[in-house]
Amino acid sequence: HLETLIKGFRQKLFSQELRFKDDNGNDFPEWEEKKLGHYLKHKSVRNKSFEVIRVLSVSNSKGFILQSEQFDNHRVASKDVSNYKIVKKNDIAYNPSRINVGSIATLKDFEEGIVSPMYVVFNLKNTLNLTFFENLITTHLFKHLVKIGCSGSVRDSLNFEDLESFKLKLPTLNEQIKIADFLISITKKNVSERKILAEFESQKKYVLQNMFI
Template sequence: MEKVRLGDYIEEYSVRNKNDENLPVYSVTNTQGFCRDYFGKEVASKDKTTYKIVPKGCFAYNPSRINVGSVDWQRKEERVIVSPLYNVFAVSERLRQQYLYYYLKSNFALQRIRSVATGSVRDNLKLEMLKEFPIWLPSVEEQDAIVKKLDIVNEVINFRRQEILKLENLAQARFVELFGDPDNNEKSWDIDKMEHLCEVGSSKRIYQNEQSMEGVPFLRISDLVNRIDTGSKKCDLYIPIEKFAELKEQGLVPRSGDILLTARGTLGRCYIVQSDDEFYFQDGMITWLSNYDRRITALYISYLFEMPGFRKQIDALQAGSTVAYMSISMTKKLNIMVPPIELQNQFADFVKQVDKSKDSVQKALDEAQLLFDSLMQQYFG
């Protein structure tokens, strides 16, 4: 079986929302695929007559984000709209959408995307470039059989992830039991500003000419979110080892126990730096919490940010803003309830037990992921 030209089986679908229909606005991310309200209020007041319509069954991708896997086919609603920056295309009946989806998520396709797009404007992948990609095209029946296998393993992966999520929810329930709802501080704990409980800052700016294709990983906000959501340490941007060593010597590199906080898009997602982590990160988009006061622990802060009652503060800070963004100065002024350190340590012991259960589930998840990666290599490598 020979590879065929992808462009012989896909066709651009470029229909604008000229009549300003009240269609749901979607984005496409590398972890969630088609999803609503990724940028929150950012699109609420925009003129959407130039937005592109994506019927059910069509693909869409942001040309400057497909290099990290932000591509999907629309299976949510009859029609949705996406940013006019997106490329939208329909697929031939001889090519199953889910088969093409797995192909575009494969290492082979992602490496080719990065290779072809590098050097163009903002590393964009034009649809005409994508059309030149080679793809194995077995019969529709064989495509269905391949998709079925991949879907089954993917379902196992998602099931394991749901198990981990349930364990995380258990820890959150224990948090509320011990500390109460942060919205009304029903247990009357002391309140203090974040800036009095830890240092709030960001990284030193790394310019594009300082980045490299190998060395120490350089995390953008999408890489950090992916690390939080999946545990994946995949990254396609780096800084030279010498540059990282220089930053580390200056005390500008996060240490074990520090928190990295998402500051744009989905706000307030926390990642606690691990002892074996070695990376640098994008300034402006990610906030860095370090050097905690003895009254507070990193674990407590990270769980506090997950509480709906606390997140109301973050939402209130966005009032009147068209962009979901939480600046360093905003973060410094957050009101933090400060329960006794003994209670925070008690919570940490509980989380440690939950983490043991998560570790066993994670092992099963890793095994399923290994099988999935092996099958993807077999079919698309």
């Protein structure tokens, strides 16, 4: 199945089993090990003037959702949202006690919203590509680091300092973009061709033939 193929390529790319060439056909530089904090910017802007009213949560299956969807009576968990954190489009947020089940997401569907004060909110410096990062957090390695980080805490939670301390080998921005563009292209094909089983083999051959172009 194409989804399995995509997961396989993602795993191979992030483990460096497969490597792209640069636009001149040369090897990219070796991946450098750095702390993840080198690429992240912590955000903690509070909703002091109540200007933002859209209350959001992060689910492990749907990403950002309206918090009212989680409550039967459509009431927000807290009436006073002045201490809630403001999230802007393309910011990333997670629930520290639920990141171990995948509750981390990028805000895409709204320009802004607010999340519970317990959430961690951050965005990326321009040395880390957003799509690359979104794929990185689905890898076995990242999940393993989250598991270790959570197990070291009293409440099985992961604060921002824990996240910043993760040591990862990451490629240059140009190689990140190449990986991200490739994964976007095969994901789009997956969406449009999911029901056409006959396309599977030709798609597989096409992807393999074009891996290093």
